[in-house]
Structure formats: C-alpha cells, structure tokens
Amino acid sequence: xxxxxxxEKVTKSFGGLVAVNDVSIGVKExxxxxxxxxxxxxxxxxxxxxxxxxxxxxxxxxxxxxxxxGWASHRVYEAGLVxxxxxxxxxxxxxxxxxxxxxxxxxxxxxxxxxxxRSWLDHEQDNVDKALxxxxxxxxxxHWDQPSFALGAAQLKMxxxxxxxxxxxxxxxxxxxxxxxxxxxxxxxxxxVSGLKAQGLTFLVVEHRIDIAAPFADYVYAMDLGRIIxxxxxxxxxxxxxxxxxxxxxxxxC
Amino acid sequence: xxxxxxxxxxxxxxxxxxxxxxxxxxxxxxxWLLVSRGVSLLLTILIDFAIFTIVTLSLNLEVGFTGxxxxxxxxxxxxxxxxxxxxxxxxxxxxxxLPHGLSYAEDAVNYKVVPQLSEVLAGNAFLAVVxxxxxxxxxxxxxxxxxxxxxxxxxxxxxxxxxxxxxxxxDFFMWAGHNWEPLVGGTTxxxxxxxxxxxxxxRFQAVVITMLVVTLLIYLYVERLTRSPFGxxxxxxxxxxxxxxxxxxxxxxxxxxxxxxxxxxxxxxxGMYVIYTGTCTAIGFTRLTWTFWPWAYMMLxxxxxxxxxxxxxxLLTTMRSIITVYRFKLFGFLTVxxxxxxxxxxxxxxxxxxxxxxxxxxxxxxxxxxxxLPLGRVKKALERTAQG
Numbered sequence: 315x316x317x318x319x320x321x322e323k324v325t326k327s328f329g330g331l332v333a334v335n336d337v338s339i340g341v342k343e344x345x346x347x348x349x350x351x352x353x354x355x356x357x358x359x360x361x362x363x364x365x366x367x368x369x370x371x372x373x374x375x376x377x378x379x380x381x382x383x384g385w386a387s388h389r390v391y392e393a394g395l396v397x398x399x400x401x402x403x404x405x406x407x408x409x410x411x412x413x414x415x416x417x418x419x420x421x422x423x424x425x426x427x428x429x430x431x432r433s434w435l436d437h438e439q440d441n442v443d444k445a446l447x448x449x450x451x452x453x454x455x456x457h458w459d460q461p462s463f464a465l466g467a468a469q470l471k472m473x474x475x476x477x478x479x480x481x482x483x484x485x486x487x488x489x490x491x492x493x494x495x496x497x498x499x500x501x502x503x504x505x506x507v508s509g510l511k512a513q514g515l516t517f518l519v520v521e522h523r524i525d526i527a528a529p530f531a532d533y534v535y536a537m538d539l540g541r542i543i544x545x546x547x548x549x550x551x552x553x554x555x556x557x558x559x560x561x562x563x564x565x566x567x568c
Numbered sequence: 569x570x571x572x573x574x575x576x577x578x579x580x581x582x583x584x585x586x587x588x589x590x591x592x593x594x595x596x597x598x599x600w601l602l603v604s605r606g607v608s609l610l611l612t613i614l615i616d617f618a619i620f621t622i623v624t625l626s627l628n629l630e631v632g633f634t635g636x637x638x639x640x641x642x643x644x645x646x647x648x649x650x651x652x653x654x655x656x657x658x659x660x661x662x663x664x665x666l667p668h669g670l671s672y673a674e675d676a677v678n679y680k681v682v683p684q685l686s687e688v689l690a691g692n693a694f695l696a697v698v699x700x701x702x703x704x705x706x707x708x709x710x711x712x713x714x715x716x717x718x719x720x721x722x723x724x725x726x727x728x729x730x731x732x733x734x735x736x737x738x739d740f741f742m743w744a745g746h747n748w749e750p751l752v753g754g755t756t757x758x759x760x761x762x763x764x765x766x767x768x769x770x771r772f773q774a775v776v777i778t779m780l781v782v783t784l785l786i787y788l789y790v791e792r793l794t795r796s797p798f799g800x801x802x803x804x805x806x807x808x809x810x811x812x813x814x815x816x817x818x819x820x821x822x823x824x825x826x827x828x829x830x831x832x833x834x835x836x837x838x839g840m841y842v843i844y845t846g847t848c849t850a851i852g853f854t855r856l857t858w859t860f861w862p863w864a865y866m867m868l869x870x871x872x873x874x875x876x877x878x879x880x881x882x883l884l885t886t887m888r889s890i891i892t893v894y895r896f897k898l899f900g901f902l903t904v905x906x907x908x909x910x911x912x913x914x915x916x917x918x919x920x921x922x923x924x925x926x927x928x929x930x931x932x933x934x935x936x937x938x939x940x941l942p943l944g945r946v947k948k949a950l951e952r953t954a955q956g
Binding site: 390 | 811
C-alpha cells in the first residue's frame with residue numbers, strides 16, 4: 315500500500331510558540347490512522363495546516379501525489395480531502411439535513427443554474443438519499459428537519475462526522491469524532507467508519523479516548539509538544555514508555 | 569416528535585395571525601389614504617414600495633443570506649442611477665446628432681437636449697421600450713461591476729472593518745458625482761429622457777405598474793435563487809466561513825457572486841428611480857435614504873426572510889408617507905415641546921431599529937429554517953431510504 319497522504323517536516327508557529335515542529339507523517343491508502351497526544355500537543359494545528367485552514371511556515375503537505383501545501387480549503391476539498399472539527403462548527407441557520415447536503419457537490423451551486431430548479435433538483439434528490447443514509451448511520455435521521463442549533467453537544471459531533479463522510483472524499487480527517495459520545499455508540503460509529511475502508515476510504519483520526527479507538531487503528535502516531543514522539547502499530551505505541559510518560563507522567567513524579 | 573410539530577404549527581399560526589393583522593391594518597390605512605388624499609399619494613407609496621423592495625431584497629441577499637455587513641448599499645444604487653443618468657441619454661443624443669460629449673451634462677445644454685430626446689421617445693413606442701430595457705440592463709451591469717469592485721476589500725476585511733469601508737465608498741461615490749459635473753451634472757441635476765411620455769396622461773400609472781412588475785420579477789428571482797444549493801452555500805458562508813471552506817465552498821467566489829448579484833439588483837432600482845423622477849441628482853443619493861432606511865426595513869421585516877422584507881418595506885414606506893403628508897397637521901403639537909416634526913421620519917427609523925432589536929430581533933416574519941429541497945420530496949426520500 316502506498317501513502318495517500320504525507321507531511322514532510324511541517325512546522326507552524328504562532329509568535330514564539332512552535333505548535334507543530336518538524337512533523338512528518340504518512341497515511342497509507344485504505345487505512346485507519348490515528349493521531350494521539352495530550353492537550354496542546356499540536357494535533358489540531360497539524361490538521362489545520364493539512365486542510366488549508368492555516369498555512370505552514372515550513373514543510374510540505376502531499377496528497378494523492380500532489381503538493382497541496384498552502385492550498386485554500388475548498389481546493390483541498392476538491393482534491394478529495396475533507397475534515398471535521400473538534401469543536402463543531404455547524405451551520406446554525408440550516409437544518410440538520412442541509413448541513414450534510416452542504417458538504418456535497420451540486421450543479422445548483424452556480425448562481426446561473428440556481429434559479430432553474432429543474433437543472434439541479436434530481437441531483438439534489440440523489441444527495442438527499444445519501445445524506446439520509448449517513449444521518450441514519452450516525453443516529454441523527456430523526457432530527458433531519460430540525461435546525462442544527464437544536465442539537466446537543468454529542469449530536470453536533472455526529473453532525474460533523476456526517477458532514478465529513480458525505481463529502482465523497484478519499485481521505486477523511488476526523489478531529490475527535492467520538493468526544494462526548496457514550497462508549498457504546500462510540501464503538502458503533504467507529505466500527506461503521508472503519509468498515510468504510512473497504513469502499514476505498516482512508517481515515518486519519520485524532521482521538522483522546524485511546525481505549526475505545528485503538529482497536530480500530532492500523533497505525534498510530536503520538537505527538538507531544540509539537541513533535542512526533544512515537545509511531546507504529548497501536549500495541550507498540552501505546553506501550554512505548556515515552557507515550558506512557560506524556561499521558562501518565564514520569565516515574566519520579568508518581 | 570408530535571409535540572415538536574404541534575409547537576411548530578402553533579408558532580406558525582401565531583406568525584400567520586400577526587402577518588394577517590398587519591396586512592389588514594395596512595390595507596385599511598391605504599384605503600383611508602386613497603379616500604382622503606386621492607390616488608396620487610397611493611401611487612407615490614407604491615413607487616417607494618417598489619423601489620425600496622428591490623433595494624432591500626438585494627440588501628437582504630447580502631446581509632441576511634451571506635452575512636456581509638453591507639453598509640454601503642447606496643454604492644450600487646448610485647452606480648445604477650448614474651449609469652442611467654449619464655449613458656442612455658448620451659447614446660440617444662449621439663444617434664440624433666445632438667451634443668453628447670462631456671457637455672451633455674452641462675445644465676445649459678442638458679435642459680435643451682433632454683426634452684428633445686423625450687419627444688423622440690414619445691413618438692416611437694418601440695424605441696421607448698428599448699430605451700427603458702437598455703437602461704435597466706445597463707444599470708444591472710454597472711451594479712454588478714461595482715459589486716465586483718466592492719468584493720475586493722470584502723475578501724480581506726472582516727465585519728466592522730468591511731462595514732465601515734463600504735459606508736465610506738458610498739459617500740465617496742456620492743461626492744464624486746456631486747463634484748464632477750460631466751458625469752451627472754454635478755451640483756445641478758441632469759435630466760433623464762422619459763420613456764413613459766408615450767402614455768402621457770397616464771404616465772404615473774404606467775410607471776407604477778411597470779415598476780411593480782419589475783419588482784415582482786425580482787422577488788421571484790431572489791426567492792428562487794435563495795431556495796437553491798447556491799442559497800444554501802450563501803447561508804453556509806454566513807454561519808461559518810471556515811466550515812464552508814472545508815465543505816468545498818470557494819469563500820471568495822461565493823462572496824463575490826453574492827455582492828455582484830445584490831449590487832446588480834440594487835442598481836436596477838437606482839436606474840428605475842431616476843427614470844421615474846426624470847432627473848438624476850448626485851447629492852440625493854445619501855446613505856440615510858439608500859442604506860440605513862433599507863436596513864430598517866429589513867430588520868423590521870426579518871433578516872434573511874424575503875417575504876418579511878416585502879412586509880417591512882410596505883409598512884414603513886406607508887408610515888413614512890403618512891408622516892410626510894401629515895407632518896404638521898397631526899404632529900404639529902410637538903413643536904410645543906420644542907420638537908420639529910420635520911425630524912419625525914428620522915425618529916421613526918431610530919425607533920424601529922431599537923424596538924426590533926429589543927423586542928423582536930427576528931423581525932415580523934422570521935426566516936424559517938427549512939430544507940432547500942421541497943418538503944414533499946424529502947419525505948418521499950425518507951420513506952425510500954427507510955425501506956432500503
């Protein structure tokens with residue numbers, strides 16, 4: 315299997331703080347790659363740099379053979395890379411269904427075709443079918459016609475995941491998809507997500523709840539203070555003394 | 569689920585009642601005006617209503633749907649008004665072999681040339697229609713161009729900074745027109761050839777009907793435009809531009825498109841306004857009339873609600889006309905307390921904005937959160953996917 319996504323020595327600093335320091339990671343095609351690390355270790359910043367929300371100071375971001383360093387978000391999306399946000403950013407003035415539909419493509423987005431409803435209604439209908447299916451998977455189908463501001467915190471997380479899944483991307487980056495979700499549903503969602511690998515999708519998942527997510531992971535990167543401190547199969551990384559140290563603390567401190 | 573629906577239907581019944589009440593009251597007021605003041609006041613109100621409905625719909629497209637702090641609505645109105653004031657008359661003068669260069673706008677030349685042009689239009693129905701339609705298209709093109717220009721800072725500036733820049737642009741264009749005579753006559757008005765002279769005697773009525781038709785068409789256009797994936801992209805940008813970008817929306821392009829369409833529509837209103845008045849005076853295009861009043865209409869009607877905009881404009885244009893007509897008769901007593909009734913209109917605008925912000929921030933007809941796809945189709949899809 316080849317790498318579908320790679321970063322090469324990516325560095326991003328905010329003033330004096332180096333949030334991401336010389337990070338090189340690779341995500342293999344059709345894998346479930348996990349990125350772990352304590353709060354403030356630079357995981358979300360790395361994702362922001364990878365998906366065009368922020369520009370890296372140095373280094374390269376490669377996706378599907380193309381250099382996508384510094385591309386605007388919508389171009390990254392068009393290349394086939396989509397992400398969800400750790401803190402949900404729902405479109406509050408739209409229904410749950412439209413939140414998901416908005417992440418899909420539709421010819422009616424062109425203002426010239428938009429007033430001619432016939433030119434996009436069928437496409438929209440297909441999108442609705444797909445969106446409802448995804449909403450059902452993440453347990454939001456019942457709420458399809460509610461405004462997204464009516465959802466609870468965990469449901470908003472699921473809406474983020476649904477949006478990520480609906481975009482028709484090759485690589486889906488999920489930033490803490492199961493934060494705030496009860497363990498049973500979290501397990502269900504992750505098994506659904508990892509099942510999608512068979513359809514050719516690749517996942518890069520940031521997660522704090524290692525115990526629930528680790529069984530699904532093929533490969534794990536651990537970050538601390540902006541650097542990758544450990545990588546490998548989940549069993550190896552989670553038993554790495556360096557990883558245990560940043561999560562549990564040093565021996566002397568105990 | 570059933571309780572949710574019940575609450576929703578009760579709520580919609582309530583709003584329906586409020587709309588109905590206001591509409592009935594408005595009709596009564598308008599009937600009273602018709603009876604007491606004759607048809608001309610009613611026609612004036614309808615013209616105001618038509619012009620400002622277009623301006624406010626365009627404002628709502630940019631503010632209510634796209635989230636752009638458009639405090640420079642007057643820019644696009646000026647673009648349309650100046651274009652119609654400066655160009656179609658010159659072209660016609662050129663065809664007729666009359667002065668059409670920079671001197672066309674000099675008052676000594678202009679007051680002689682334009683009546684001749686109006687005479688020509690009065691004698692040729694086809695030419696009059698072409699002149700009118702050409703003026704509207706020209707206004708729309710100039711509006712779109714100025715909207716594109718305004719979108720350049722819109723990419724780099726955010727919120728208050730963008731708002732204040734647009735506000736400043738508006739004043740800039742007004743003063744430029746006021747001080748540069750060759751454009752639209754500077755401090756003196758430039759006259760606009762009258763394509764409606766052909767129905768002399770019924771000119772006022774013809775103008776009103778034409779304007780209402782154009783307004784209706786624009787309303788239907790905006791309504792269709794905002795109930796589409798494009799409208800959804802606008803709303804996505806409004807709610808979170810970062811998330812919209814990650815969802816594949818080209819933030820810069822969508823914002824530019826919204827500004828261009830909105831400005832083109834506002835420019836059509838500006839162009840129609842100078843055709844109606846027959847003159848184009850730069851100094852008349854103040855930010856008060858063409859930016860802040862539309863904001864008040866929109867806030868009263870409901871930001872993001874096209875139907876609300878129509879009701880808001882009708883309600884407030886009627887109230888403004890009543891104030892203008894009965895300023896001294898009904899409100900003359902205010903002078904006792906040292907309040908000049910001349911300022912009542914301004915007080916009304918302030919009052920409306922304060923009351924709306926305090927007591928009904930969503931306006932008379934709040935924007936509904938509903939699926940873009942017609943509800944029936946979604947329900948069918950729901951059944952279909954449930955089986956599959």
